[in-house]
Structures are given as structure tokens and as C-alpha cells.
Amino acid sequence: MKIIIVGCGKVGRTIAEQLSREGHDITVIDLRQDRVKMVTEKYDLMGVIGNGASHSVQKDAGIESSDLLIAVTDSDELNLLCCLIAKKAGDCSTIARVRNPVYNKEAAFIKEELGLSMVINPEFAAATEMARLLRFPQAIEIDTFAKGRVELLKFRIPSGSILHNLPITQISSKLRCDVLVCAVERGGQTTIPTGSFVLQERDTISIVSEPKSTSEFFRKIGLDVHRVKDAMIVGGGRLAYYLGHQLLEAGISVKIIEQNSKRCEDLCMLLPRAVIIEGDGTDKEILEEEGLKRTEAFITLTGFDEENILLSLFARAHTKAKLITKIKRTNFNEVIDNMDLDSIIYPQYITSEYILQYVRAKQNSRGSNIETLYKILDEKAEAVEFYINEDSEVAGMMLEELQLKQNILISCINRGGKIIIPRGKDTIESGDTVIVITTERLYDISDILK
Incomplete structure (x- = not known):
């Protein structure tokens, strides 16, 4: 194009x-x-x-x-x-x-x-992603498909977890949870695993499931599933406004620290239920006075990446809060990803994902339409949701009959609102939406075939 x-x-x-x-x-x-x-x-x-x-x-x-x-x-x-x-x-x-x-x-x-x-609106889209994370704070990243019915959720396996040394094929029978492990990050390597892959503590894994199944899975592996009750935000720009509004609507208390007095006045008018503090959010005494150690979520949204990173690292040493760090520059993401910053949000990446989704859908005129597209695993892979038309090559075929390319995983089928975590005997039908995890570039569902 x-x-x-x-x-x-x-x-x-x-x-x-x-x-x-x-x-x-x-x-x-x-x-x-x-x-x-x-x-x-x-x-x-x-x-x-x-x-x-x-x-x-x-x-x-x-x-x-x-x-x-x-x-x-x-x-x-x-x-x-x-x-x-x-x-x-x-x-x-x-x-x-x-x-x-x-x-x-x-x-x-x-x-x-x-x-x-x-x-x-990059700030609104980023705020929506942050709010989603604060409703499920154990996650590092959450993407949604099938109009919110399916989640692709990324988290780190803690030390001593029941998942340690567990083959992926045994997760369903041992935990009785309908989730699919679709990606594993270990030692800088990213894998789209087979059923025989053995999980290890400290692996970062991505799972696909319905939200209720995700909550059940987290409870059974001993992780907290409760959303945060309050959030402290440093920086009072547009993104802070959008996030504060969404959190207040969800019943989460919000405190925003902003050093510009005029902006504080504006935020008091825009978010009357939030607590607005005029002060320097990089001053550790202010952070401690305003309850850093007690807050359940700490979000850094200043205009400077360096400040956001240092603030999150400081908070990591002084609180167990859920951390979200906004980063504008993407040229140092390999270094940043190795820091213990919890969840990192790149607003411009979110924008480019929406545009890529639109461009690919516009290019495609074959047997399926792209409904949703996310870049995942530090840009190393994609999660693509296709709508299956009647003339699609894969319609009516069992998954075990499909000759798939390498590094392709069919992770979920949405059939009229019914979510299917697929097995070999399941079929793809016209009218379904299908979520594919891949390291390949896909424009049509038929691109998954050899």
C-alpha cells in the first residue's frame, strides 16, 4: 500500500x-x-x-x-x-x-x-490498558480478544510455584483449568511451546483463556486475583486524566501528584473525586508522606522516561505495590525490559498496533478478516484474531488435519460467544473468530498453512 x-x-x-x-x-x-x-x-x-x-x-x-x-x-x-x-x-x-x-x-x-x-487517541488507549492491569495486578500485560471474552495474559512464575517442573500437557488435568500456555520467555529466549515443554520458576509465560478461567487458574497456583483498591499516579498530563477517570469509575481511589499548580486546578475540576497533590513527585519525602508504602498501585506518568524509571525502581524498594511505568522512547527497550519495573507501557506501540491491524485488514480480501492484532513478547511475535468467512480454506477442518507452519499456535476459537480452548478434534467453522499466536506475518488465516 x-x-x-x-x-x-x-x-x-x-x-x-x-x-x-x-x-x-x-x-x-x-x-x-x-x-x-x-x-x-x-x-x-x-x-x-x-x-x-x-x-x-x-x-x-x-x-x-x-x-x-x-x-x-x-x-x-x-x-x-x-x-x-x-x-x-x-x-x-x-x-x-x-x-x-x-x-x-x-x-x-x-x-x-x-x-x-x-x-x-494514544493516551486513552494506554490508560485503558493500564486500568485493565490494575484490575488484575499479577499480570505484566493483558490483551483482549473476542470483544473482551478472551484474554491473553502475561505473568512471571514465582519461586516455589506449583507450575515449576510441570509439563504444559499436565496443566489442564492437574489444575482442572481451561487455559492454554501460548508463549514462554526464558533467559532471553522466546518459545511458542509444544505440550511437552516443561515450565520453570521465573519463566515469563503468556496464557489464553476466558477471564473467569484466568481468575480460577491464578487462585489455584497461589496468586492474588483481587484488583487494587487505590492508586498513586505521578504526573498529571492527559494520560493521568484518562487513567484517573477510568479507575474512579471502577471504584478505585486515585491520588495524583503534579507540580504545575494550574494543571492541579484543572485536574480538581476534571476529577473531583480524586485527591490532587501539588508537589514534586520525584521528591521521596512527598511520596512517603502521601502513603507510598501503603498504596496498592504506583504509576509513573511524567514526561521523562528517566524519571519514570527511577521512581518505579525507588517504589520497588519501598513497597509491594503494582508498578506501571510509562516509556516514550523505544530504542532502549532491551535494557529497560531487564529492569524490575513490573508492567511497562509504550503508548506509541499501542497506536501502531491499531494502525497495523487496520492496514492488514484493508490489504486482505480472501477468506478471513483481521479483527484484532497485538505485537507481543517484545515485538518478537504477534497475536492475531481472524474472522472466518465461508470461503476460507480452513473452514470445516479439524485442527489435527491442518498442515501448519512452524511457530504457529491456534490458541482460541470464539463461536458465537462460546469460547473454545482448542484440541486436535476441534474444527474451525465459518462465522468463528480464531486467535493465532505466531512469529510469522499473517494477512489471512490461510497464511498459517504450509
Whole structure:
């Protein structure tokens, strides 16, 4: 596909990187020459310097022959204007980043009335993922499928766990829980395991199951399944607002520490049920005075990755709270992942996943549609949910009859709301949605076959 990306900030660069890996023809537009030069040289893309809302600039970028324009500048209004001009100039699909809370409430109206293919709010999406983690604090990462009926949940096996030295095939019979282990991370290596794989303590594993089965599984292996009762958030930006609102709606007490007095006043108006503290969240005396040792969740959302990391490491040494750390830069993720930071959230990765899902679905016109797509296991694998059409090659076949490629695992079948953790005799039928874990790049369910 021919794709134009307006805006070469962190989100724009991440999207350009992901889409260029997929082999798309990418052109970027930005007013800043240094940004355009950096992106075009790093990812071997075309670049245009100028205002992305200008018709002539869009023409120079090839809007008349483009399939998609993605506007991710720092201005919501500019992004919407870019998309409107692109619709008129090239009749292509359009995606806009819209971050303002006022617009967020009207996202469906904006999308429909302006003819946008997608409206993306990275902070709102990141807040939703964080809120999900705080409802199940033992998890490092949670992704959802089948409209929330299925979870892909990642956690670390604790020392002394019943899972230590247990072959995967024995989990169902020993624990009587309908869960599927779909990935194991051990010593820097990632494996999509077979049934004979033996789990070890300190492994990081990913399981697929229904939420009620997940809770039962965690109880049986001795892990707490209760959501947190309160959360302390350092940093009071948009993400803190979205997260605070979602947590308060879920009945979780919220305390936000923010040093900008004007922003504190705004947050008091926006979140009247939250406790807003004006102060420096990096001051350990303030953290201790405000109850760091007693809080059940500690979330670092300042604008600086270094502050977020140091604060989380400090909290790790002084509390047993669930930790969530926001990271903007992705070029040091291998180092960061080795730190004991609990859950790490990269907002721009969440945005790129939504866009990748849309682009792959638009490319596909065969026997299935991509419903959901997540990059998992530090970008080493993907979890893809397909909707199975009548003319799909796999429809009506038992799983044991399928000649699958290596590193492919069919982890779940959703049949009209009934969740099936599949075995060899199960079949895939038209109308099902099927979740596949893979290290391959898939555009259609038939891509799983040799």
C-alpha cells in the first residue's frame, strides 16, 4: 500500500518503522527538516518538508495515488484538517490522532461526520490498558480478544510455584483449568511451546483463556486475583486524566501528584473525586508522606522516561505495590525490559498496533478478516484474531488435519460467544473468530498453512 504519514514525532516515527517493515511504500511529511531527514535516512523512506494540511504539499507527497493518510502531528485540529484535504484530494482512507479529552467524548461523531477510517487517541488507549492491569495486578500485560471474552495474559512464575517442573500437557488435568500456555520467555529466549515443554520458576509465560478461567487458574497456583483498591499516579498530563477517570469509575481511589499548580486546578475540576497533590513527585519525602508504602498501585506518568524509571525502581524498594511505568522512547527497550519495573507501557506501540491491524485488514480480501492484532513478547511475535468467512480454506477442518507452519499456535476459537480452548478434534467453522499466536506475518488465516 502507498501510505502518507503526516508528523514525524515519536508516534509518527514508530508507525513509519512498523509499516516500512511490512513492505509498504511510505512517504512522511513534517515541517521540520531535521525530523524528515532522520526518518527518511533511518528507514529508507520518501520525505516531504512542509505543512501536511497544504494541498500542494500533499500532492508533492503523492496523495492522488495513495491508499491511506495517517495524521499524527501534535495538533488535533491540524490532523483533522489533513484528513479532510486528503479525502478531497485523493479519495483515500484517513486516520487521525485526536488526543483532547473534549474531542475524545465525540470521537464516534467526528469519525462518522468527517468520513475518517479511524480516530486514535494514544493516551486513552494506554490508560485503558493500564486500568485493565490494575484490575488484575499479577499480570505484566493483558490483551483482549473476542470483544473482551478472551484474554491473553502475561505473568512471571514465582519461586516455589506449583507450575515449576510441570509439563504444559499436565496443566489442564492437574489444575482442572481451561487455559492454554501460548508463549514462554526464558533467559532471553522466546518459545511458542509444544505440550511437552516443561515450565520453570521465573519463566515469563503468556496464557489464553476466558477471564473467569484466568481468575480460577491464578487462585489455584497461589496468586492474588483481587484488583487494587487505590492508586498513586505521578504526573498529571492527559494520560493521568484518562487513567484517573477510568479507575474512579471502577471504584478505585486515585491520588495524583503534579507540580504545575494550574494543571492541579484543572485536574480538581476534571476529577473531583480524586485527591490532587501539588508537589514534586520525584521528591521521596512527598511520596512517603502521601502513603507510598501503603498504596496498592504506583504509576509513573511524567514526561521523562528517566524519571519514570527511577521512581518505579525507588517504589520497588519501598513497597509491594503494582508498578506501571510509562516509556516514550523505544530504542532502549532491551535494557529497560531487564529492569524490575513490573508492567511497562509504550503508548506509541499501542497506536501502531491499531494502525497495523487496520492496514492488514484493508490489504486482505480472501477468506478471513483481521479483527484484532497485538505485537507481543517484545515485538518478537504477534497475536492475531481472524474472522472466518465461508470461503476460507480452513473452514470445516479439524485442527489435527491442518498442515501448519512452524511457530504457529491456534490458541482460541470464539463461536458465537462460546469460547473454545482448542484440541486436535476441534474444527474451525465459518462465522468463528480464531486467535493465532505466531512469529510469522499473517494477512489471512490461510497464511498459517504450509
